[in-house]
Amino acid sequence: MAVGKRVIRVDARAKADGSAKYVADMSMPGMLVGRVLHSPVARGRITNLDIDSARKIAGVRAVVTAEDIPGGNICHIVIDDMPLLANGEVKYTGEPIALVAAESRSAVEDALEAMNLQIEQLPPLTDPEKYADPDSPRLSGKDNIFAHHKIRRGKTDVAFGKADIVIERTYRTTYQEHAYLETQGMLAVPTQEGGIDIYGSMQCPFYVHGAVATVCGLPQSKVRIIQTTTGGAFGGKEDVPSLVAGWAAVLALKANRPVKLILDRSEDIISMSKRHPSRTHIKLGADKKGKLVAAEVDILFDAGAYATLSSVVLWRGTVHACGPYRIPAVKIDARAVATNKVPCGAYRGFGSPQTLFAIESAIDELAYKLDIDPVEFRRINILKKGDKTVTGQKIRSSCGLEECLERAVQASDFINLRKKLHSEDSPVKRGLGISTIFYGMGLGAGGTKLARTGAYVSIQPDGSVQFAVGTTEMGQGMRTVLGQIVAEAFGIPFEKVSCLPVDTSRVPDSGPTVASRATTMSGRALLQACTHLKRNLAKVAAAEWGTKDRIVNIAAGKAIRTDNPDITIPWNELAAIAFDKKAELTVVAHDSSPPTSWNPETGQGDAYVVYSWCANIAQVAVDTRTGEVRLEKLWAAHDIGKAINPTLVEGQIEGGSVQGMGYGLTEEYIIDENGIPLNPKLSFYYIPTTEDAPTIEPIIVESAYDKGPFGAKGFGEQPLMGIAPAIANAIFDAVKIRFREQPFTPEKVWPELKGLDNED
Amino acid sequence: MRIEFTINGHPVNMEIDPSARLLDILRENLDLTGTKEGCGEGECGACSVLLDGALVNSCLVPAFQVDSRSVETIEGLRETEIGKALIDAFCESGAIQCGFCSPGFIVASTALLRSNPEPTESEIRAALSGNLCRCTGYTKIIEAVLLASKKIKEKR
Numbered sequence A: 001m002a003v004g005k006r007v008i009r010v011d012a013r014a015k016a017d018g019s020a021k022y023v024a025d026m027s028m029p030g031m032l033v034g035r036v037l038h039s040p041v042a043r044g045r046i047t048n049l050d051i052d053s054a055r056k057i058a059g060v061r062a063v064v065t066a067e068d069i070p071g072g073n074i075c076h077i078v079i080d081d082m083p084l085l086a087n088g089e090v091k092y093t094g095e096p097i098a099l100v101a102a103e104s105r106s107a108v109e110d111a112l113e114a115m116n117l118q119i120e121q122l123p124p125l126t127d128p129e130k131y132a133d134p135d136s137p138r139l140s141g142k143d144n145i146f147a148h149h150k151i152r153r154g155k156t157d158v159a160f161g162k163a164d165i166v167i168e169r170t171y172r173t174t175y176q177e178h179a180y181l182e183t184q185g186m187l188a189v190p191t192q193e194g195g196i197d198i199y200g201s202m203q204c205p206f207y208v209h210g211a212v213a214t215v216c217g218l219p220q221s222k223v224r225i226i227q228t229t230t231g232g233a234f235g236g237k238e239d240v241p242s243l244v245a246g247w248a249a250v251l252a253l254k255a256n257r258p259v260k261l262i263l264d265r266s267e268d269i270i271s272m273s274k275r276h277p278s279r280t281h282i283k284l285g286a287d288k289k290g291k292l293v294a295a296e297v298d299i300l301f302d303a304g305a306y307a308t309l310s311s312v313v314l315w316r317g318t319v320h321a322c323g324p325y326r327i328p329a330v331k332i333d334a335r336a337v338a339t340n341k342v343p344c345g346a347y348r349g350f351g352s353p354q355t356l357f358a359i360e361s362a363i364d365e366l367a368y369k370l371d372i373d374p375v376e377f378r379r380i381n382i383l384k385k386g387d388k389t390v391t392g393q394k395i396r397s398s399c400g401l402e403e404c405l406e407r408a409v410q411a412s413d414f415i416n417l418r419k420k421l422h423s424e425d426s427p428v429k430r431g432l433g434i435s436t437i438f439y440g441m442g443l444g445a446g447g448t449k450l451a452r453t454g455a456y457v458s459i460q461p462d463g464s465v466q467f468a469v470g471t472t473e474m475g476q477g478m479r480t481v482l483g484q485i486v487a488e489a490f491g492i493p494f495e496k497v498s499c500l501p502v503d504t505s506r507v508p509d510s511g512p513t514v515a516s517r518a519t520t521m522s523g524r525a526l527l528q529a530c531t532h533l534k535r536n537l538a539k540v541a542a543a544e545w546g547t548k549d550r551i552v553n554i555a556a557g558k559a560i561r562t563d564n565p566d567i568t569i570p571w572n573e574l575a576a577i578a579f580d581k582k583a584e585l586t587v588v589a590h591d592s593s594p595p596t597s598w599n600p601e602t603g604q605g606d607a608y609v610v611y612s613w614c615a616n617i618a619q620v621a622v623d624t625r626t627g628e629v630r631l632e633k634l635w636a637a638h639d640i641g642k643a644i645n646p647t648l649v650e651g652q653i654e655g656g657s658v659q660g661m662g663y664g665l666t667e668e669y670i671i672d673e674n675g676i677p678l679n680p681k682l683s684f685y686y687i688p689t690t691e692d693a694p695t696i697e698p699i700i701v702e703s704a705y706d707k708g709p710f711g712a713k714g715f716g717e718q719p720l721m722g723i724a725p726a727i728a729n730a731i732f733d734a735v736k737i738r739f740r741e742q743p744f745t746p747e748k749v750w751p752e753l754k755g756l757d758n759e760d
Numbered sequence B: 001m002r003i004e005f006t007i008n009g010h011p012v013n014m015e016i017d018p019s020a021r022l023l024d025i026l027r028e029n030l031d032l033t034g035t036k037e038g039c040g041e042g043e044c045g046a047c048s049v050l051l052d053g054a055l056v057n058s059c060l061v062p063a064f065q066v067d068s069r070s071v072e073t074i075e076g077l078r079e080t081e082i083g084k085a086l087i088d089a090f091c092e093s094g095a096i097q098c099g100f101c102s103p104g105f106i107v108a109s110t111a112l113l114r115s116n117p118e119p120t121e122s123e124i125r126a127a128l129s130g131n132l133c134r135c136t137g138y139t140k141i142i143e144a145v146l147l148a149s150k151k152i153k154e155k156r
């Protein structure tokens, strides 16, 4: 009834007409403005910070430095190494040093000025490839390595000996900035009982909850986190909101007044997390028939000044580094290293877009070397049911990659279209490129501790249903999709169901809303709660009829006697009776992911419970006069198990693909060799506009995941992940030039095209 | 300083800080928070409003410049025929995700449909190119404007 339908999002109207409240739209009596003093340099010692002068500015109500933090000066994430405020030394441009709260924006600015921050600069380490140089400073431990992950499968040296063709290539990727339209922001409100309430934009309220309690030195029971309507996240509101909330909280406690702290755009770009820049070296071998025989991959991620989430981001990048292919012998080494730059963190795809760019480009290069069509080469090597991944995991079910590939090839009329494009006589050269990728759904073996979900479902006396989960809505449509799942479980109209806002004091801890896990994991917990409630309703109906529970079925929005289906009690009446009879109508259910197995030394085991799959075909146009590359058309086939709401699925495909196109073509955030950001503005960091967006044909493949709600598996990150390599491969198809470093800007492309002109 | 202007058809007379932007007085003094700040530098269009009917970024307009002029925001436009049709179409087409850009898109699309009731796809792309959306990839936004234009025509 509700599942599979294009119902209109529950939050659409309020967002469209401007009535939805984001944190910046909120205000409280007595509310102060909060602001942060950031380091203007990449590395140094703080030699002057004049707090007294700042405190004397009229209207200033609180000034906070590392010394004034009531609890621990730590932003707890994965490794506890990042302070809430720098203590004596700074390690990256943008690092927070001090906080001010005042009655007005101008008083805040004056106070920041009055602090007269002075820093004695030290030479920064900004080139990650120099992490081991004896001359480079030691920023973390003995070796500047935050994390090292390995995969060892078979004997690669022996296997390469049997290969007919081997290529070795190096690929590089740059930063990507999330550019969520709503910048980070929090409103902290001290409570009468000495606790604190936090309202704000975030993905993971339970991370924020733990972090705020720590910095405030408060018991977790006195801290309440309420997620406000969140204006985009994409991973960028996974860990760093803990910092922003911590800042607002310590200011509010110190001033004993509500404090609203909203980052401005440049400040947000400079100081908040990014996608890790990377360097991936690949050695890949195949036999004459096109079968892959071995791969060696060496990966380096530029993690920035603190470890934060780097280890887990790198882990996903490692597991995805050989793509969705059957390769019997594999050796992967991946390292995340420290530099004096902004700490990188989560961003849609979580470490996999970097390594997938490398492997998908290398696969293409090898195909051409072998003189095998890139589509055919993939047909030979992609994972099918019963195959094993490079971590030795057997793909038992829900494997729709082949179908994705064939449907994308068919929809684009690949062979004919390619011929047609190649025959065009024009200074604009066109070509087609392909990528086939996969996505390990959920936290996997890298995050088993966090992999829990809870759900609360309550049937009201009038038959309407409320539910709550601890995962969050950040624009992807989770509240709507989960509402459809609940409505379907009872067989009632979608309109009867509503989702409560996330408040850590009322909803069960559901782990983080990351890894495309909300629909599947919260959906599972909700279904358990619904099953329990249906049992309770069946008892009520049975008592009414004086029969046994087991001959009562709750379906299609009513109680039905299985021995005589004409006898029913309609939903609203059933709810009213159940309420009268004091039946239990509110249930909390918990679910945790099925266990995964993992050996960190060999990188062998079941990395994730299930995978989503995808094939992209990109049509690009390269203007040989300007070097400008346009993505004109995209066929994007995604196996997601089951589309609970096809409109929302298409929205994820279209939006993610365009973000991936930005990553491939225009988005380049530059931090120079002194560690200074050069373009922290949306006017110099180019995200796609309406004029750039391609025509996209989303293709939904449904190879059901038997443990997912109605067969669904998460996929929200996947649309971004394979676009940059599909574009690179299409550029090669168009002009026979290989670009191994994204983004493919005219500045990079045009010089390479010169040779081409001479040939013509 | 004191200024007088019309906001969504109602006259206002207020004291302003001479350095305030139009965006600030809308959000802070008039509690019209449907107009959003995404960048503060004229790049994103989240702060779009109509000034004497023309589309502007309110983060770039000094507040004193609206003296004796007329300003329309999402809170006014949502009551108009075109605004209503656009909101319906955005909801129906799935053109809204996080929603932070949405009021700005409705405002910019209103300006377009007022001057060009039946725009082509490429005219829509051009007219909305000053508004950024990071979530939708724009496909459904463009579809929504086409749908609204069709619905308005059918009604007339």
Ligand code: FES
Binding pocket: B036, B037, B038, B039, B040, B041, B042, B043, B044, B045, B046, B047, B048, B057, B058, B059, B060
């Ligand atoms: S806030 Fe005005 S254009 Fe972005």
Ligand code: FES
Binding pocket: A181, A231, A232, A475, B095, B096, B097, B098, B099, B100, B101, B102, B132, B133, B134, B135, B136
């Ligand atoms: S819907 Fe999020 S920015 Fe447009």
